[in-house]
Amino acid sequence: MRENEARFLNVKPVDVPVLAVTGGKGGTGKTTVAVNLAAALSMKGLSVLLVDADVDCPNVAVLLGIELKNGEEIRFFKPEIDEEKCVRCGKCAEVCLEHALVHAKDAVPAFFEELCSGCGACRLVCPVDAIKEGYKVLGKIFSSKTGSLEVVTGELRLTEARSPLVVKATKDYAYKMAMHGGYDLIIVDTAPGIHSSVVRALQGADFALAVTEPSHLGAHDLERILQLGKEIRISLAVVLNRADIPSGIKSRIYGLCDSYGVEIVSEIPFDEELLKAYVNRVPVVQYNLKCPSAQALSTLADYVSRRLG
Template sequence: MTFRLAVTGGKGGTGKTVVAVNLAAALSARGFKVLLADGDVDGPCTSILINAKLTESKPVKIFKPLIDRDLCKPCGSCAKVCREHALAFMEGAPPILFEELCSGCKACQIVCSYGAIKEDSKTIGFLHSAQAGPIRLKIGELNPGEARSPIVARELKLEVDEELKRGDYDVMIIDTSPGLHNAVVQALWGVDLALVVTEPTPLGLNDLFLILDLLSQLGIEAWVVLNRADIPGGIREKILEACRLRGIEVAVEVPYDEELFKAYVRGEPLIKSSIHTPARQALMDLASKVEARIKPSS
């Protein structure tokens, strides 16, 4: 049985992807077969941080109505049923499609009594496969300007499930989008453990509460990773106290470390660096804790 782990966090920019990539690299180095998924479909970057090579891409498509003007009897039924207001209707003329608003639900096609709405498709994003040494990557990417991230996130999860059936993976790590929106829920669904990456700032604390509430509602076990724990003026003690009151484990505290940024620029996980720093050690400690959590399930 593959252990499924999510790296998430309510606030953007806390270091989720850095944690996900380093954890994947550390577990892989310890002999685990790892599948790393990038569910931050609005801005995926795991492949950059782990220097992965793309091996395959396939489009994510949704239904788009194609209006046959010869068959259309301008009745307006399709426009009335469109919840997204993607079809504009004026008396006596076929409807006009505003493509960027269409969600692909097919309601217009279903209600059309004249068969005037044919099936067309629109590419809203891509699913990429990549390889970084022994680590397999699955990446969801939404096209710029599109607003249907949950659809791409859902397709990514389906692709991940298929990959898990094909390969004998020990652990699947998914890096989610920041926030608490639909695409985040899609990525979190069905995981065994969530690592919530936060920072010692007021906004970090506020969003930590929000994501912990969501995980509680989903019934998902949560650990907190406190990144940049020692920044000047930070509210580290408030974060630790909030976690203590909620009974949430703070798995590790990762100190601010310029070597992390240098590794980021090089496109390699910090744990592969020959330079031993407190941040590198914290990430290795996190891998040890996750390894201990995985082993009873394997």
């Protein structure tokens, strides 16, 4: 990726530190880390806005025992062609970078909704104003609060394919809240993987934590995330969850991080108290602060506060 492209990815519209919590492999505890960091920092007196940008399967509300209600629709422009006005010139199809509009000679352009990005360029170039402004609903955004912790959740509509657009809309909503909310920190929980929705969620982050586990799959997918971090030029550190499981490849994780010049900043042990907290839908740092996993997460919260403070 060229330097100017990477610089664009790291632009944010608010003067509030942004931490992204990510991870290549699903099930490593990424959302658990994000939720407990937000809770721990809130307990330490910081005003934290937690953003669930895993829009395909958002789980932050589940872990916090929040019921999502009265979501705001995420609407994007969709062209509606007036066939009586259309002069079949094809200019709309010419400017459609997504090829959502296809023009055949002397025919009204065909529209492929699943490809449309909602940019509206087609409507702007139409010489006879034959394209009306319709819209499609891509998903919903929910704003909720539990205790002193505020949460923004993005949710993709079922069967919809444009999850990066929903991620962007969710983050834009959170940024608008941050412009007026006096937050000390924004924490963004990304989807697992390295696809475009993850890149969109990482956009604007000052720092990212990649959560992994000492397993062969964990090591493989961690390397993909480290490669992505290098490609988009984002500062990364690693959190090793379930660090004490007898896998035999912990040293491989450390060697991998060394090869990329990335630090492992926390080891979170396997802890039955964390499982109990999960069942009770409460962050473990609130459920039992004295247990080993909560202590590790609280220490990690101190690190984040120093790093981004």
